[in-house]
Amino acid sequence: xxxxxxxxTIPAASTATTAAAGGVAGSPGRLAEDTAQGRTTIAAxxxxxxxxxxxxxxxxxxxxxxxxxxAFGAIRERIPGGGAGxxxxxxxxxxxxxxxxxxxxxxxxxxxxxxxxxxxxxxRNVITAVERMTGLEVIEVNIAVNDIHLPDDxxxxxxxxxxxxxxxxxxx
Amino acid sequence: MTTSEPGxxxxxxxAELVSAHPAVSRLDAGPWNAVATWIPGRRLVGVRxxxxxxxxxxxxxxxxxxxxxxxxxxxxxxxxxxxxPRPVDLTVADVDAPPQRARPAATAAVEIGP
Numbered sequence: 610x611x612x613x614x615x616x617x618t619i620p621a622a623s624t625a626t627t628a629a630a631g632g633v634a635g636s637p638g639r640l641a642e643d644t645a646q647g648r649t650t651i652a653a654x655x656x657x658x659x660x661x662x663x664x665x666x667x668x669x670x671x672x673x674x675x676x677x678x679x680a681f682g683a684i685r686e687r688i689p690g691g692g693a694g695x696x697x698x699x700x701x702x703x704x705x706x707x708x709x710x711x712x713x714x715x716x717x718x719x720x721x722x723x724x725x726x727x728x729x730x731x732x733r734n735v736i737t738a739v740e741r742m743t744g745l746e747v748i749e750v751n752i753a754v755n756d757i758h759l760p761d762d763x764x765x766x767x768x769x770x771x772x773x774x775x776x777x778x779x780x781x
Numbered sequence: 782m783t784t785s786e787p788g789x790x791x792x793x794x795x796a797e798l799v800s801a802h803p804a805v806s807r808l809d810a811g812p813w814n815a816v817a818t819w820i821p822g823r824r825l826v827g828v829r830x831x832x833x834x835x836x837x838x839x840x841x842x843x844x845x846x847x848x849x850x851x852x853x854x855x856x857x858x859x860x861x862x863x864x865x866p867r868p869v870d871l872t873v874a875d876v877d878a879p880p881q882r883a884r885p886a887a888t889a890a891v892e893i894g895p
Contacts, residue, residue, distance in 0.1 A: 645868070647870045652875060654875055655873050658846075658875075742846065
């Protein structure tokens with residue numbers, strides 16, 4: 610009921626508004642103005658892109674994604690059509706509900722940046738961007754620092770991995 | 782029967798109206814390619830007008846990222862309301878990322894010294 614088609618079995622629609630209220634009444638948690646006029650759905654990929662861009666805006670973030678997703682991202686960018694914007698969403702997982710969103714980020718930091726401060730800045734920017742751009746409330750932003758990028762290894766030689774210190778667990 | 786069918790006409794006019802909005806990059810077929818209308822000669826992507834008069838009209842768009850989406854959605858709803866009194870299910874299927882803002886991390890990589 611929440612996903613695509615409201616039940617088409619609404620007989621004798623007297624007015625459009627009453628029929629609409631009956632048509633979407635089964636979906637819980639809709640915004641009040643949405644029930645009368647229809648639903649607004651924001652796709653998860655939208656939140657994913659916004660969060661990815663916002664995280665990259667912080668200058669201590671070197672790149673995003675764990676080893677595996679970075680590798681897939683590099684492959685996807687070479688696939689025509691399939692890779693448009695793949696670099697924006699590497700390392701970003703989101704869960705999007707009716708009114709809330711949760712974001713998980715995998716980031717690679719620059720050497721020399723305070724990881725705790727950086728994570729705080731990333732979290733703040735992601736929350737601001739997603740809440741402002743989509744109107745969804747961001748309930749959590751979990752940040753995993755997967756790697757640290759040293760200034761001298763240009764060609765992405767793996768630096769010593771840093772444990773994901775500032776990533777808060779869900780059961781804090 | 783074909784060209785004068787009201788649902789089809791509404792779909793055409795909705796597509797024109799919505800894609801004319803400056804914040805709309807393009808219409809999109811939605812999550813499962815389901816938001817589309819078959820009209821003679823082509824497939825009108827991004828608009829679906831169900832036959833049942835009470836069912837909501839479906840519109841799926843790709844928006845630019847220069848303005849908050851709820852604002853744009855409100856404007857689109859207001860514009861659509863001038864065409865049809867039916868409820869509208871609006872899907873923001875994707876956004877176009879501004880290319881110049883997606884890159885700053887790459888340039889900053891050079892500046893942070895040892």
